[in-house]
Amino acid sequence: MITLEQARPRIEIPLGAMSMPRAPVARLADGFLHAMLYLTILSGFFVFVQPAPYEYLAAVLAFAALLARVRLDRKQMPLLLLFLIRDVSGAIALMPILHHDDSFRFLATSFYLGLTAVLFACLFADDTMRRLATMKSAYVMSGVIASILGSLGYFQLYFPIYPGLEIFSMNDRAVAGFKDPNVLGVFLIPPMMWLIVDFVIDKVRLRHVIASAIMLVGLILAFSRAAWGSFAFTTMMTLGTIFLTQPSGRTRKRIIVIVLLGTAFMAVIAAGLMSVEVVNKMLFQRAGIQQYDLEADGGRFNLQQNSIKEILVNPMGMGPWGFSKIYGMVSHNTFLGTLLNHGWVGGFAYILQVLMTLWFGLRAALVRTPWQTFLIATYFTFVALVLEAFVVDTDHWRHYYVLQGIIWGLVVATMNSSRQRQQGQYA
Numbered sequence: 001m002i003t004l005e006q007a008r009p010r011i012e013i014p015l016g017a018m019s020m021p022r023a024p025v026a027r028l029a030d031g032f033l034h035a036m037l038y039l040t041i042l043s044g045f046f047v048f049v050q051p052a053p054y055e056y057l058a059a060v061l062a063f064a065a066l067l068a069r070v071r072l073d074r075k076q077m078p079l080l081l082l083f084l085i086r087d088v089s090g091a092i093a094l095m096p097i098l099h100h101d102d103s104f105r106f107l108a109t110s111f112y113l114g115l116t117a118v119l120f121a122c123l124f125a126d127d128t129m130r131r132l133a134t135m136k137s138a139y140v141m142s143g144v145i146a147s148i149l150g151s152l153g154y155f156q157l158y159f160p161i162y163p164g165l166e167i168f169s170m171n172d173r174a175v176a177g178f179k180d181p182n183v184l185g186v187f188l189i190p191p192m193m194w195l196i197v198d199f200v201i202d203k204v205r206l207r208h209v210i211a212s213a214i215m216l217v218g219l220i221l222a223f224s225r226a227a228w229g230s231f232a233f234t235t236m237m238t239l240g241t242i243f244l245t246q247p248s249g250r251t252r253k254r255i256i257v258i259v260l261l262g263t264a265f266m267a268v269i270a271a272g273l274m275s276v277e278v279v280n281k282m283l284f285q286r287a288g289i290q291q292y293d294l295e296a297d298g299g300r301f302n303l304q305q306n307s308i309k310e311i312l313v314n315p316m317g318m319g320p321w322g323f324s325k326i327y328g329m330v331s332h333n334t335f336l337g338t339l340l341n342h343g344w345v346g347g348f349a350y351i352l353q354v355l356m357t358l359w360f361g362l363r364a365a366l367v368r369t370p371w372q373t374f375l376i377a378t379y380f381t382f383v384a385l386v387l388e389a390f391v392v393d394t395d396h397w398r399h400y401y402v403l404q405g406i407i408w409g410l411v412v413a414t415m416n417s418s419r420q421r422q423q424g425q426y427a
Contacts, residue, residue, distance in 0.1 A: 026068075033068040034134045036061040037123065041138035044398055045146035045187065046177035050105075054398055058116050065123060075412045076121045079404075082353040083114035086338070089346030093317030097325075106320035106341070106396075113401045120405025125412040129370055135406075136194050136374075143191040144211050147218025150174030150184055154221045158278050172282060174221035182392060185227025186385065187399050188215045193234055193377040200242060200258050201251070201373050209265075216269050221279070223286040226392060230384035237380040242373055245366065307331035307340060317343030334389035354386055361407040364414040375410045378403055 040057040047054065072080075090107050097103050123131055152161060153168025153175065168174065173181040192215050195208045219227060243255050274280045306327055310318060323340045324330050331337045339347030361379045365372065382403045385394055394400050 029064070029067040029069075033061075033064040033070070033123075034131070036064040037131065037134050038138040041135050041402070042142045044139070044402070045142045045149075047179065047398065048177055052398075055112065058112075058119070062115075062119055065119060070122050070126065072118070072122050073125050073412050073416075075415060076118065076125070076408055078356060079121055079353065079408050080118045082349045082356075083111075083118065085349040086342050086346040086353075087111045087114060089317065089344075089349070090320070090342035093319040093322075093341065093343045093346070095319075097319040097322050100319075100321055100325065103320045103322075109396055110341075113396065113398065116398070117401040117405040117408070120402055121408035121412070124406055124409025125416070128410065128413045132371060132374060132406075135402075136191070139402075140191040140195065140208075140211055143188050143215045143218070146176040146178075146184060147174075147188060147215045150176035150218045151214075151221055173223045174218060176218070181222040182224040182226055183397055185219050185222035185224035186230055186388065186394075186397070188219045188222075189227065189231050189234055189384070190378065190381050190399065190403060191215060192219070192231070193238055193381055194374065196235065196258075196262065197238065197242070197373050197377045199262070200239065200255050204258075213265075213269060216266060217273065220270065220273055220283075223282055225286060226388045230381075230388055233387070234377075234380045234384045237383070238377045241365070241376050241380070245368075245372070245376070303327060303329055303331050304333050304336060307333060307336040311336065311339045311344075311347075314340070315344045317341060317346065330393055332392055334392070334394045337393050338395060357404055357407055358383065358386065360411045364407075364411040367414050367418065369410075369414050369417060371410055371413070375407070375414075378406050378410070382407060 036057065040054060040061045043053045043057050046052060087107065087110055090110060094103055094107050124135075149168045151174060152165045154173065155161060156165035157169055157172060168176050170179075170181055174184060175181045176184050178184045178187065192212060195212050198205075198208060219231060239255055239259060243252055246252055246255075274283060307323060310323055310326075318340050320341050321330075323337075331340060335347070335351060338350045342350065361375070361382065365376045365379045369375075382400075385397075385400055385403065388394060
């Protein structure tokens with residue numbers, strides 16, 4: 001007869017491993033990883049200078065991931081390979097214009113940011129809830145700081161507060177530490193959505209209400225039509241999907257209550273801002289179609305038509321800034337811009353990567369997991385970014401790659417957890 005003790009599998013541990021104090025070292029590496037993750041995400045609001053602090057911190061984060069033995073799951077390989085195809089094709093397109101200013105830096109930035117997406121995918125595939133909590137806390141703080149700086153910079157233009165704050169505004173709009181008010185507006189949507197999900201699923205905390213109010217002011221003062229539309233789209237799709245996927249009737253009732261209270265809350269803040277004459281005037285000015293959208297020469301849609309013409313006659317691409325050297329401006333369309341900058345091969349690799357992210361992200365978002373509601377909010381925020389990419393250039397927005405990395409990481413985490421449940425069921 002075989003006893004229970006004999007049936008247990010024997011695990012051979014090397015003598016060297018037995019003598020090494022691995023647990024304290026692992027805890028130290030894990031603490032270092034979370035500290036660098038927090039600092040990297042926190043720095044995302046400040047990209048005035050190039051390279052931004054985010055770039056240096058992301059490199060240290062990658063080192064911390066190595067120390068913590070974060071692994072690259074084979075299911076994440078398509079993300080890495082498609083980024084590499086995009087950038088190798090871009091390097092070929094770069095050759096004829098290598099002498100142009102900033103062309104090499106443009107491609108290097110694309111390559112580096114693509115690697116950060118893979119890094120975040122690896123991070124959130126394991127130890128998912130703890131790492132998401134660290135990332136979310138840092139992003140909310142980053143959004144609050146950005147909103148405060150942007151608001152101070154905006155009101156400095158009309159009601160002087162302290163000399164020098166005007167650097168956080170641009171073209172009579174809040175910009176904070178970014179180079180474009182549109183980026184500030186869209187940057188604030190992910191942390192706002194995560195807090196809204198917390199209100200619905202968890203509880204309403206005063207500090208989160210205050211943080212949401214501050215970021216809502218920043219979103220409004222950025223005067224970005226695309227960001228306003230993205231926020232409205234993301235909020236409706238996120239809450240609608242959570243409403244449909246939650247089995248609890250109590251949670252569904254809570255969603256309805258939160259929507260009503262949240263709408264009133266936002267209306268009060270918007271009304272308060274609109275009571276300021278300069279804000280009211282700018283809101284109505286930005287709400288309509290802008291002149292540069294429809295200009296016959298150099299307008300947004302005119303540039304996109306010219307982009308399509310150049311794509312058809314330049315299958316190898318024109319290289320970074322190649323199109324702008326001829327027409328004076330970029331295409332204002334991320335997908336057209338990628339086909340122009342990286343050629344047909346690189347452009348279609350990028351489009352395939354986006355489509356895969358949308359498809360696998362949606363499938364994972366419908367699976368019940370501890371991170372399901374977080375993934376739903378992140379997924380629809382990314383969908384809004386993809387839609388926005390048809391009218392602006394998002395390919396160097398750092399938070400775009402953070403969101404894409406989160407989705408791929410949670411997709412892998414969902415697949416792994418589903419497989420583990422199936423193995424447990426049939427064991």
